[in-house]
Amino acid sequence: MVSIVLFRLLLWLLLTADGSGINLAIGLLVAVLLPRQRLAPDRLRDWLQVLGKIAIAIPMAYIEAIEIMIWPHRHEATIREPVRPNRSAQLVFLDIFLITFTPKTIVSHYNEAGWYDVHQIERSSRQP
Amino acid sequence: MKLAIEWFGNLCLIGGTIFWLWGTVQLLARRSVLFKLHGLSVSDTLGSLAIVFGLLVRIPAEWPLLLLAMISLAVWNTMLGYVLAYCSSTGGDA
Amino acid sequence: MLEIILIATILILLIPIYQAFQTEDIWQKMLAFSSISSKASIIILIVSVLRDDWWIGVVAVIILSVGNAGLMLLANVLKRIDH
Incomplete structure (x- = not known):
């Protein structure tokens, strides 16, 4: 779960190229709110x-x-x-x-x- | 040092263009779709990656967007290659 | 230097365009089109660096990051029709 959110946040930051607090908050919100599938646990x-x-x-x-x-x-x-x-x-x-x-x-x-x-x-x- | 970095960037650009030329010329040959896909993966994925990397060396200030361009180039082109290979071949138990 | 690269890449872009017109087979056409689309967006990136106008480059990066979804869908539709 956490890895998917981090991955989305990474894409967001690369796309916006802006590391300020507000942008980070928006990106985090989008990353959490987007629907996601259940991942099977991997080793x-x-x-x-x-x-x-x-x-x-x-x-x-x-x-x-x-x-x-x-x-x-x-x-x-x-x-x-x-x-x-x-x-x-x-x-x-x-x-x-x-x-x-x-x-x-x-x-x-x-x-x-x-x-x-x-x-x-x-x-x-x-x-x- | 600065000159060396600049020439490294130029080398990437020239190399990428050579990859483009070599892989694209394969399109004109009379071969199967799958065979041409191998050539296109040389030119459109690896050649384009080299060109974008050459541009990255030139303007390092824009690294976030160019990095995103490289990642999505690699992922999408490879997926398109697989989708085209899968859809154009009607073998197996499709 | 970058001008030479730009001219060379545009000349290479002509090869898949020619192939798309010349071939009859639909899959060979699809290959040529996929090649045209990715090459065109890289050329946009080169132009943006050459003209030092990063807003053109942003367009190219957005095109690249959205990907060739249309071509993938079209390939699947063609496969369905074939069967």
């Missing part, structure tokens, strides 16, 4: 792991981009990956986000039964 460790992965994903994405610029990746393949168990909707969203953010891989289908289809490009064609 803190999972969240910390995801945050660490985001920090790695940004330079990784640039490395992959430069890789596919230098060596052409002409082949494409779709692989099916299992979703890790006990993931809440928010964590699944972040997982999909991270996979899609890196340029070599895109999630093209998510099934609630517990897997997603990942489309990726490769340098050499995969043996069937």
Whole structure:
């Protein structure tokens, strides 16, 4: 609950670029009053792991981009990956986000039964 | 020192523009939609992030709004990529 | 320096516009349109820095932070029609 309010307050402050008391109060009021869904409780460790992965994903994405610029990746393949168990909707969203953010891989289908289809490009064609 | 920072910003701008050019040219090829999406994620997400970062180095006073622009650029473009990939592929058990 | 970048980005913007006119396939058109919209808002940001008029930049940031909701909806509608 608290994390959602803090996140909204952060967006508000970035958008208004004004740290004065009145603006802070308005932002806090908006953040608290906006309706929110009930979040399933997550383990803190999972969240910390995801945050660490985001920090790695940004330079990784640039490395992959430069890789596919230098060596052409002409082949494409779709692989099916299992979703890790006990993931809440928010964590699944972040997982999909991270996979899609890196340029070599895109999630093209998510099934609630517990897997997603990942489309990726490769340098050499995969043996069937 | 100031000159070095300025050139770092210029480097980001030039690099972002090169990413744009490379990723957008992929649109003209005869490939599948999904294949082109990989190129577009290079240009429209990563290239644009580099350009906005280059602008940020140029005018650091406006960092809150430019940071918001970078965050929303990354989030929305990635989500649009997923939505386009999901909607254009009619495989699986859709 | 920034002028050169601006001209280069506008020239690159012409590529997806050309592709949107030229292709027949609706999904290729959607790709081109998504590319046009994000590129246009980045160009607005560059123009705002070039002209040193931050109010233009605020417009670009608002466009970016609202996102391409229209294109996402359109993609879902097209998927429904296809089936």
